[in-house]
Amino acid sequence: MSELRKDPISGHWVVISPDQEAAVVLTTDVRFITPQETCPFCPGNEIGPVHEILAYPNHLPENNGAPWALRVIPNRLPILQIERSLEREGLGMYDRISGFGAHEIIIESPHHDLLLHDFPNSQLELVLSAWKERLNDLKNDLRMRYLSIFRNQGRRSGARLSHPYSQLIATPAIPAGVRQELTGARQYFEYKDRCGYCDLIDQECEDKVRLVYQNRGFIAMCPFASRNAFEVWILPRVHSHDYGTISPDQILDLADALLAVNRVLAIALSEPDINVILKSAPIPKPRRDRWLTLEEDYHWHLEVIPRITRPTGYEWATGMFVNPTPPEEAADYLRDVQANGR
Amino acid sequence: MSELRKDPISGHWVVISPDQEAAVVLTTDVRFITPQETCPFCPGNEIGPVHEILAYPNHLPENNGAPWALRVIPNRLPILQIERSLEREGLGMYDRISGFGAHEIIIESPHHDLLLHDFPNSQLELVLSAWKERLNDLKNDLRMRYLSIFRNQGRRSGARLSHPYSQLIATPAIPAGVRQELTGARQYFEYKDRCGYCDLIDQECEDKVRLVYQNRGFIAMCPFASRNAFEVWILPRVHSHDYGTISPDQILDLADALLAVNRVLAIALSEPDINVILKSAPIPKPRRDRWLTLEEDYHWHLEVIPRITRPTGYEWATGMFVNPTPPEEAADYLRDVQANGR
Numbered sequence: 001m002s003e004l005r006k007d008p009i010s011g012h013w014v015v016i017s018p019d020q021e022a023a024v025v026l027t028t029d030v031r032f033i034t035p036q037e038t039c040p041f042c043p044g045n046e047i048g049p050v051h052e053i054l055a056y057p058n059h060l061p062e063n064n065g066a067p068w069a070l071r072v073i074p075n076r077l078p079i080l081q082i083e084r085s086l087e088r089e090g091l092g093m094y095d096r097i098s099g100f101g102a103h104e105i106i107i108e109s110p111h112h113d114l115l116l117h118d119f120p121n122s123q124l125e126l127v128l129s130a131w132k133e134r135l136n137d138l139k140n141d142l143r144m145r146y147l148s149i150f151r152n153q154g155r156r157s158g159a160r161l162s163h164p165y166s167q168l169i170a171t172p173a174i175p176a177g178v179r180q181e182l183t184g185a186r187q188y189f190e191y192k193d194r195c196g197y198c199d200l201i202d203q204e205c206e207d208k209v210r211l212v213y214q215n216r217g218f219i220a221m222c223p224f225a226s227r228n229a230f231e232v233w234i235l236p237r238v239h240s241h242d243y244g245t246i247s248p249d250q251i252l253d254l255a256d257a258l259l260a261v262n263r264v265l266a267i268a269l270s271e272p273d274i275n276v277i278l279k280s281a282p283i284p285k286p287r288r289d290r291w292l293t294l295e296e297d298y299h300w301h302l303e304v305i306p307r308i309t310r311p312t313g314y315e316w317a318t319g320m321f322v323n324p325t326p327p328e329e330a331a332d333y334l335r336d337v338q339a340n341g342r
Numbered sequence: 343m344s345e346l347r348k349d350p351i352s353g354h355w356v357v358i359s360p361d362q363e364a365a366v367v368l369t370t371d372v373r374f375i376t377p378q379e380t381c382p383f384c385p386g387n388e389i390g391p392v393h394e395i396l397a398y399p400n401h402l403p404e405n406n407g408a409p410w411a412l413r414v415i416p417n418r419l420p421i422l423q424i425e426r427s428l429e430r431e432g433l434g435m436y437d438r439i440s441g442f443g444a445h446e447i448i449i450e451s452p453h454h455d456l457l458l459h460d461f462p463n464s465q466l467e468l469v470l471s472a473w474k475e476r477l478n479d480l481k482n483d484l485r486m487r488y489l490s491i492f493r494n495q496g497r498r499s500g501a502r503l504s505h506p507y508s509q510l511i512a513t514p515a516i517p518a519g520v521r522q523e524l525t526g527a528r529q530y531f532e533y534k535d536r537c538g539y540c541d542l543i544d545q546e547c548e549d550k551v552r553l554v555y556q557n558r559g560f561i562a563m564c565p566f567a568s569r570n571a572f573e574v575w576i577l578p579r580v581h582s583h584d585y586g587t588i589s590p591d592q593i594l595d596l597a598d599a600l601l602a603v604n605r606v607l608a609i610a611l612s613e614p615d616i617n618v619i620l621k622s623a624p625i626p627k628p629r630r631d632r633w634l635t636l637e638e639d640y641h642w643h644l645e646v647i648p649r650i651t652r653p654t655g656y657e658w659a660t661g662m663f664v665n666p667t668p669p670e671e672a673a674d675y676l677r678d679v680q681a682n683g684r
Binding site: 004011015019078079080084097101146158173175178203224225275279305310314315317320322 | 343344345346347348350352353354355357359361419420421422423426433434435436437438439440441443488490492493494498499500501509511513514515517518519520522538541542545549566567617618619620621645647652653654655656657658659660661662664
């Protein structure tokens with residue numbers, strides 16, 4: 001029997017509808033691999049002259065003597081550019097802003113064809129460190145309002161290349177979806193005087209039915225109002241609104257949790273296409289104190305979303321998602337695969 | 343050069359980024375056709391005993407003696423059911439509602455394989471009348487809060503069958519995406535004391551650069567902050583918050599405009615997969631007057647969205663869409679195809 005569920009923080013409703021036909025589940029027939037010879041992210045193929053934003057030297061034996069272990073470069077075809085000036089303009093009733101911002105590519109490994117669940121821990125720790133470093137650097141530019149870090153793996157997730165990479169996009173405006181979640185988190189805090197995500201972690205650790213994995217620093221769970229089948233969130237146990245504050249110990253634990261989640265999803269769903277999304281608080285704007293107290297009412301986390309269903313006109317029309325797999329069943333299955341499947 | 347644009351009513355930002363690679367444009371290689379012999383929507387294949395909600399007798403010669411011209415039935419695998427009771431429940435910090443609601447299928451034609459742009463005007467007028475009739479009937483159930491009518495055409499849009507059909511989903515909660523647009527429309531009205539959509543129609547008719555088509559009752563245009571390439575909105579010139587008030591003359595004009603838009607998109611983009619979405623005001627709730635004055639501040643309309651690009655992790659993370667085709671260029675191309683292409 002189906003039911004509607006409300007996310008306690010963002011306030012969005014979803015329909016959990018297990019009676020739907022399994023036909024919505026997309027299987028990945030052919031692994032997505034783009035040619036290595038022409039891959040712009042492979043060592044030796046670096047397109048010059050590209051300004052290198054960051055590079056970590058290679059000390060890892062598994063990277064076979066590549067000159068770097070991780071590299072951050074500007075996107076060759078950026079959706080926004082840091083070189084442009086920030087200009088706001090009205091056009092009758094409309095508003096626009098020049099394409100100011102940042103769009104960076106984090107080349108996560110010298111290896112061309114490596115899925116996230118096959119990353120060595122040490123390599124993933126480098127990726128998580130690079131995210132922190134780039135986030136903290138870009139935060140200094142106060143014209144920026146929001147920094148989004150995400151990774152696409154597989155064609156259905158939006159990836160263009162099979163070489164593992166993540167992207168950072170910084171915008172001078174707070175995107176609508178983010179604003180909705182922030183507003184909800186603030187309202188929760190104002191009503192309860194507690195962080196909603198901290199409450200959620202407490203309840204999930206008590207209920208246990210939606211838990212997928214936990215370690216010293218993090219819990220991984222299928223959210224109560226999952227928009228997507230087998231969606232998993234990874235949340236730090238210690239409250240912080242800002243990923244930029246992550247400690248070296250937390251990076252070890254997050255790499256462990258992110259790998260565990262991706263490994264179990266890879267087995268359970270046959271290496272699905274997948275998005276990983278970092279949700280962290282926006283950059284406070286000095287002259288507007290609106291988000292200045294966000295330390296209290298936001299809690300950074302990762303969202304891991306296998307792309308196994310396709311949104312229909314209904315999702316596009318309303319923003320209300322129909323999810324055929326109750327998160328309790330998804331978590332139960334993932335725990336079972338973890339216990340027996342490897 | 344890219345720019346950020348803000349929708350004047352919902353407030354969402356989009357990135358218009360014409361420098362992106364054309365690779366994001368998906369072409370439909372193979373036309374989506376499901377088998378006619380087993381099609382549950384074809385005359386003669388009706389699955390019994392199915393309660394028929396509405397049927398229009400067939401008077402149209404082009405329907406070759408089919409028993410009905412249009413039929414409305416409950417979805418065989420509904421995401422929500424009207425037979426269930428409406429129960430709201432708290433689970434710790436979480437909220438859920440039983441799967442109460444409605445999920446109907448509007449079988450738009452007896453013909454198995456008919457794309458929207460090939461509909462005769464008279465047949466599409468029946469569809470638009472059925473939408474009105476079902477909307478007005480379900481509005482009487484005050485447990486419902488929002489009625490969404492939409493159609494999926496082609497696999498990428500979420501369609502499961504090639505037989506032309508639309509769907510109606512009624513929910514006991516207002517979906518998050520709808521609430522955001524309603525809130526924006528109300529804020530616009532409160533600030534300006536005018537309907538935002540009426541202002542938008544005025545500005546578009548003056549600017550002309552984003553206009554695609556117009557007739558006596560409607561304008562069709564690519565919105566200033568289009569989330570999707572070649573997205574077209576069709577708006578009634580006369581203000582009304584509720585599709586249920588559409589007049590017979592308006593139905594003639596809307597069928598004409600919707601056909602014109604779909605014909606030009608079919609030529610310009612080689613019969614793309616497409617969603618059509620009806621946006622109308624929610625059902626006022628007697629005991630809460632919150633949306634009771636919506637007559638003034640919402641304006642119903644249709645959104646026609648070709649599915650030629652794929653959202654990436656960024657769109658999922660932030661709700662901020664990246665659109666590679668500026669709406670002015672899209673509209674210019676569509677006007678050109680209309681003038682020369684048929």
